[in-house]
Every structure is written in C-alpha cells, then in structure tokens.
Amino acid sequence: MSNPSLLILAGDGIGPEVMAEVRKIIDWFGAKRDLKFDVEEDLVGGSAYDAHGTPLTDETMAKAQAVDAVLLGAVGGPKYDVLDFSVKPERGLLRLRKEMDLYSNLRPAQCFDALADFSSLKKDVVAGLDIMIVRELTSGIYFGEPRGIITENNERVGINTQRYTESEIERVARSAFELAMRRGKKLCSMEKANVMESGILWREVVTEVGKDYPEVELSHMYADAGAMQLCRAPKQFDVIVTDNLFGDLLSDAAAMLTGSLGMLPSASLGAPMANGRPKALYEPVHGSAPDIAGQGKANPCACILSFAMALRYSFDQGAEATRLEQAVEKVLADGVRTADLLNEDGITPASTSQMGDAVIAAL
C-alpha cells in the first residue's frame, strides 16, 4: 500500500517559514512512528501569482483534488493589494475551498494555560477556554451570484449575494452536531433570523437536523448577540455553528480572545473521497504576517497543530495527534516562546526553527 499523500502549499509571508517546521515534524513521524507520507510542494497565493500570473494554477488545483490532505501556510501581502480582485492571493485559497467543496471549517478557540495571561481578557474569563466554531465555508455571500460592481442610474453599485440552500445548511449542521456529540453535547447556532430570510432558513434547517441528535442541547443566538457573548463569557459555549461571513468575524474574534492567536489551527473538511477520507485542507488561523516574514520570528505552532488536526481528521491517528498537541503544550509549559508569546522585554525569544526543534525534542 502506498503512503498517504500530502500537498504542501506554503504560500506567502511567514507561510514558508512555519511550513518548514511542519516538514520536520512530518519527517519525525515518518522516522520514529513509521507514519510516512508522500509529500509534494507547490505554490498558492501571491507566490503563485508571481510565478504564473494566477494565485492557483489548474495543475495545482488538480493536485489538491488528488491528494489525501492539503496543508496550507498563509496567503496575501501588501505587495498584492494593487492586483485585480480576480487574481488576488485570496482567490487561490477561495478556489481551493470551493472546488474541493470544503464546507465544514473547524476553528478551535482554545486558551493554552501557559498563555492565559496573554489574552486581553481577564484570566478567569478565558482560562481553560475550549470551544469549536464550525463555519460554513463554500457558500453564502462569499460565493453567491449575482455579484460585482455594476452601473445603474449613472452610479456604481456594489453587489454580493447571500444564498444558502437547505442541503448546504444541512450538511454543515450535521458536521457540527457530530462534533458536539464527541465534545460537550452543546451546540449554539448563530444567524440574523430577525433581519435576514437566509437566517430564517438557517435556523429552521439546523433545528430540523437537531431532531437526529436529541442528546445535543441546541440553542440559537443572533450573530450580534453572539459576538457580545463571545466577548463577555466565551466559556458558555461548546460548539458554535454559523455561516461563512459570520464565521469569518466570530472565529477571528474568538481566536483573538484566547490570547493564543499564533497557536490556533483549523481544518476545512468536505465529503468523503473514494478511500473514505474526507477532502481536507489544514491551515493556521493567523495570516501571512508580511511585517515579520523572512526574519525567523514567526510562531510555527498553529501550523504544526494544523498538521495534528490532519492526523486526527484525515488519517484517523487521534492518538498521534494528541501526542503532537501535548508536545506543543509541554514546550509552552517549559517556557519556550517565540516573540509573539512574550510581552516582557529582556527575554530572548526563540526563533521559528528553535520552536520547531523544541516540539520535536518534546515528541
């Protein structure tokens, strides 16, 4: 039997640096745990644009469809701000999500004990926080038609369309209920059903799917109230399910609240492939951080933990995933810190590769 395959798309900014550390981890699992992967690398985002004039070539897209999992670094940077919308770095990422049909985006917002002081929130509000935001990722206003800038009555009009079908809502709701079953059995669905008809349909379908999960305590919240409650008392939540746009804002806010932004991974999952594995892409929640790129300052943990999610969700290696997660936690507990995890002067931060090496040592 051949090894499972990985496509690494390191992308822009700090993407390549943090991904280099993930490569070390992958090699470690191959050598020490006999978990071997066939790894290929390719370009996405601005770096793909620089090389090919497009943020994702058809060849790369085809590779992504063929592999068992994609690992992505980050895309974007000020250098590409001037580009036309259709070739901006983000379009590469959005094309991957859409064409791989990765409808369920899992974004854990977890507060690492060793980093609780790092949050802008009071320690007791965030210590021990562990919630999972399930964001719909292939539909809604990100992809709805019609869209564009048209001219009407002699002025320009910007248009985007929020569109959700019942089956789109159903499948992401189901994945959120499944997750809730394996966690604290609480699910909160967020929309603006008081203002948007798409929110009304969302609430109805989620409620309907909930009948198949009588053990899960389901609640509904308007997204604005959800934003408030995440800021006020995030620990009231277990799993949250929401649409693409609300999920973008709410998961970023939640990630920031933990104080562990440089630590947070994500998984984007689609339907099972012929081999039973879901289509999958794993990426850190943080962006490409062009201001510190190339300086060896970036924290590779979020990207490493994204690989841990790959072990769990794509390769059924939950125990190995936990091993890797615990290694990261041990490194933090030992006080190894990249610059983003330090707020005092006078301490020399660990470099990106020192952090990666420390994780390997802890493994």
Added chain:
Amino acid sequence: MSNPSLLILAGDGIGPEVMAEVRKIIDWFGAKRDLKFDVEEDLVGGSAYDAHGTPLTDETMAKAQAVDAVLLGAVGGPKYDVLDFSVKPERGLLRLRKEMDLYSNLRPAQCFDALADFSSLKKDVVAGLDIMIVRELTSGIYFGEPRGIITENNERVGINTQRYTESEIERVARSAFELAMRRGKKLCSMEKANVMESGILWREVVTEVGKDYPEVELSHMYADAGAMQLCRAPKQFDVIVTDNLFGDLLSDAAAMLTGSLGMLPSASLGAPMANGRPKALYEPVHGSAPDIAGQGKANPCACILSFAMALRYSFDQGAEATRLEQAVEKVLADGVRTADLLNEDGITPASTSQMGDAVIAAL
C-alpha cells in the same frame, strides 16, 4: 415659536420603564433650563403588534416623519418569536430607519471609569476607551433585493442581497469624516474588500471622500481583522465606519467590551429637514431584556444618554448634553448602581427610578 417636538416610542420589555426616567429628565430640562419640548408617545414593536396587528402603524410612521426627533426604547421579546417575519417587532424599527432614511448610526463605545472593572477585558486595555462606530443603517444586506426564501430544484433557498450604491457609501463616509474632524482625526473603514465586490466599492468611495478631509488619518481594515483588533486593543481606534451588517456585529462587540453595555446610547441620523435639523432617532444600544422587564431593575442610563445625544445632534444644545452626561458620570462615581452594574452580592441595587432620580439630583 413652538417648542421642538419629540415622539417617544417606548416599545417592549424594559423600554417603557427606562423611558419613564427619560420623561423625568425631559421635564427637568423644561422646568429648570427652559428647554421645553412637545412630547407625544406612541407604540412600536410587539406592543404595537398587540394593539394593531403591525409593529408600526402608518399613523405612527407619519408622526415620526413629522417630529424633530424620535426617542425609542427597545423592541422585541420571546412572545413574538412565533410571528411571521413581516410583522416581527424588529420590522417596526427597521421601517423607521428605512423610511426616515437614517443612514448614519452613531454608536459610541465608551468605557466609564467607574465601570472599567466591569469589562471582561483587562482594565488597562479598556480604561479610558472612547471610540465611535459609524454604521450605515439604511442599506446593505438589511434591505437589498432580491430577498426571501424560494424553491429551486426541489429545495428551499434563502436569499439576501448586499447592495451599496456610491452615493449611499459617500454620505455615510462623509458623516464619519465630519465626526472624526471633531474628535481625534482618525478614521478606520472596515469591509471585506478581499472577498466582496461591495467591499471594494466601499473602500474606493471612502478613499475618495477622504480627499476632502486631508487632516483625517484614514486607514482600512478587513472586518475580521477589525473584530480581532477591537478585542485586542480597542484604544487604537478613534472613529470606525462600516456597513450595516458588519456594524451590527462590531458595534455590539465593542459595546460589550467596554463593560458599560447598560450605559451606551446611539443616534441614527438622516438628511437635514426643512428646519435644518437632521431626521433623527435615538435609542439605547441594549435590547428589550424581557427577562427583567417590569421589575424596576433596568438601568435607564443608556436611554437617558440617548436623550443627551438628541440634545447635541438634533437641538444644538451641546452644553446641556454635556451637563446631562456629567450628571450620569457623577451618579456612577457616587456609587449608585442598578443591578447590572454590580457584581458583588450584599449590596442593594438602585431601582430604575432611583437611578433616574439620582441623575436628576446630580443635574
């Protein structure tokens, strides 16, 4: 000359209770400062539905159009959850905003010194916070057509449309720049121009309007990054301008972060009327809080401070507005607290009317 006119729409839940305190304040200004108003009261939201089968009658709408300013309490409650979308309490409020064309919604997020401990954020992150979020209020996905739930390929599809014309963006941007000129001369515009064409147009038009305000330092941020930055370091902002939906979430998150949610007013302003005053509606940021309605527990300060905004923005009484604001601050500093402003047991909270009386005493 006749007195300026006010229409009071107390609405649902705690609306009538907090508005009763505002009436006292209005009477005080009439008696002691010779600032007299002609006040009329009417129904909106669930209470209007109960009386007339609609959350806003045409007669009330006509009155709102005719007066100098509308003061609104709050709308909504679980009792009305079962109602059809078209007659939900919120539709009354949305109709007022739309038909009065109140395009510029000013939402201060201010942290009251006496309440800084109340925030879920660390004290140094929020103490002294004073930002203003300008939210576009009459367009975007709240009102765009087509909208609704249709059937396609044998399943239901929920649709809403984000639509912004250049002139809609321009006028709200202009009001935000004007505000920035009277404050710290910093404006941050938030959208998702990396994903939405309506965001691209938004950014272009705001940039263009900015040329008329060379003194204002203009920046742009993606709304998800904006949500993060509001949670991380809100004091970096002075004025924020954003669309209807982003504004809904971001202003609620910002309000919650201050710890002073029960204290925050808002103003919704439109174009000048024949008498030079803008069309205007003032309302607290908080909701109808049905769980505590009718118990004399509600904090009337947000509603009182909304009247202060009316004095400033509708009646050119900035000095009197400041007097009222300082009275509220004095009451807080003196330790008078409604239940929402207390986190220790053993202290007897002030009732809604005691709080109102204390403000009058401080005046």
